[in-house]
Amino acid sequence: MIPMIKFDRIAKRYPPDITALADICAEIVDGELVTVIGHSGAGKSTLLKLIPAIERPTAGTVLVNGQNVSALGRGALPFLRRNIGLVFQDQKLLFDRNALANVLLPLEITGFPHREAQRRAEAALDKVGLLARARALPIALSGGEQQRLAIARAVVHRPSLLLADEPTAYLDADTAQDVANIFLEFHRVGVTVMVATYDDRLFPGARRLRLDHGRLR
């Protein structure tokens, strides 16, 4: 069986001589829930960024569905990223658009017809409990709501892989559990979920990848 994601002897170094990742070998299969844990600066974010080719490895290969993403050209990258749902630590919401418009963006990028896009975006907002705040600007949302909005945007185009970088950082315990539960729900319906987190107790049943100074332990 071809793993959905395969890290093959990955190394990532930044100039002048900073090693973010070294000799990483790991496989993630379809439908799996994986948490990447480790201290701050362990390389969790870097590892996640290698999958949608936001970062390129210095050595080794990253395979997604058997495709070497480190070798993908500029023209092919958008099509890789359209199959991945990304939730960033800083959410990367567009603050000049309301919640609905933020969620609509991935569908506009993929060229969905407006009505269908609207329907899907509202369904995604409903899924994360934000439908009532669809017309609100992100600035008017709480930290937890902003994170849920980011999740809605990440899943609106129904990706088979969901990557989240510290999605519960800066949230209080209850809100963090609410947000984690959303990821667990997506995992239950068959989505492959990979979460970088400082607190993997939020994701029971997940397989752990522990990073320490850029190496898997």
Add this chain to the structure above:
Amino acid sequence: MNWLRTHWKACQLALTRLVAAPLNTLLSVLGIGIALALPGAGQQLLTHVAVLTQNASATPQLTVFLAVDAERKIAQATETRLQGLPEVGKTQLLAREDTLARMKKAEGLADVIAALPKNPFPDAIVVTPADEAPATIERLATTVRQWRTVEHVQVDADWARRLSALIRLAKTAVLLLATLLGIGLVAITFNTIRLQVLTRQAEVEVSRLLGATDAFIRRPFLWYGALLGLLGGCAAWLIIAGTTLWLRLPVAELAQLYGFDLLLALPSAADSAVLLGAAMLLGWLGAALSMRQHLR
């Protein structure tokens, strides 16, 4: 359909952005409008003057002077010979007695003429060429100059040729000005789009992360540049039209003093379309160059 829809969406987004920053838009539109109005108005004026010279050049003439002591029958023979040339339209013999009489009537010349021992004027023949082309007139003058009975040939169409040359020079200057200001327009749009991209850096970055192609990111900015150019073109048209209407009467009066009928007209539909099309195209070009640099 999808292609059309994405462009319509990008166009709407660009319009929203233009409206969202009215002062910036207004200043850019004014800058572009003024830059385009200068060559546009120059071209408009030259078109009018060119029409004027075409009308004026209907009367170029040659004056063929004979020797002062030449007999009348030689003048008549010369006129007959001229009439035989295919380049000659019509001729008029000016007898030297008539010339003398006319000069005596001229103010300030009567005393001078009276003091002369004999009539200093030769017989002359005014020739209206059949063809008004400067080359034909020049060829006719060269032919007639070689005749033994002819003392001097004066080409009266020189002023028209000079004016025509002047218009050609002015047209080149307008073209040069249009090129320079066109480059200026591209530079204005380039910079405006660069600032737009900088203020929308987050949107560009997020779109990329979500799988947007370069074309998707570029599209609203290209529309922004094109619409900015179009609005600038409209501003230029209004400036040209306003100036034309404002100057119409004074120019007509001035032209009347020189014996011409010159009524400035508004730019034609074709000229207007060229102006607006060029403005839109240059705006798009500035945006395309800016995006090319940004997305590199």
